[in-house]
Amino acid sequence: MPPAAPKPWYVYILECTGGRLYTGITVDVPMRYKAHASGKGAKFTRSYRPERLVFQQAFVDRAAAAKAEYAIKQLSPAAKRILIRRTLSRNEDQNP
Template sequence: MSDDLWWVYVLQCRGDRLYTGIARDPHARYQQHVSGKGARFTRAFPPEQLLASRAFATQSEALREEARIKRLSRPAKLALVSGWQAE
C-alpha cells in the first residue's frame, strides 16, 4: 500500500452491523479494531471481517466518502462494497 493514499474501509461487525472508517493502512487499522484499540463502536461490536477498502488520493476525499457512506442504508452500503471488491 502506498503511504500517500488514504483508504475508506467497511467492516462487518458482531450483530450483523457495518462500520465505516478511514485509515492510511486499513489492514493495520482492522487489527487495532480487533484488539480493542479501535473506535468505541468496534469495542462494543467487535469486527468479524474487513469487507472492502478503497483508496483515495487525499485525507479530505476519504473523509467526504466516509461521511457519504455513513448516510447510506445498509443495502446501499453492501451494494457499494460489492463494487469495491470487484475493482
C-alpha cells in the same frame, strides 16, 4: 532526490458482530483493523467486534477520503451492502 509521494488514504468498511457495518478512514488498513480487533479502535468496534474487512477504496488525500466516508455513512445498511457487492464483483471481473 524528489519528495516521496504522499501515502493514499483509504475508506474501509468492516462487518462486525450481528452483521453491523462500521465505516472509517486510515492510511494503513491492516494496522487499523488490528486496532479494532484488539479493542483499541473506535468505541463502536469495542462493542461490536469486527469479523472481516468487506470494503476498501484508496483516495489521494485525507479530505477526499473523509468526504467519501461521510457519503457512505449517509447510506442505509442495505445500500452499503449493495456498494460492497458491486465493488467485489467489479474486482472479480478485473482479476481473471
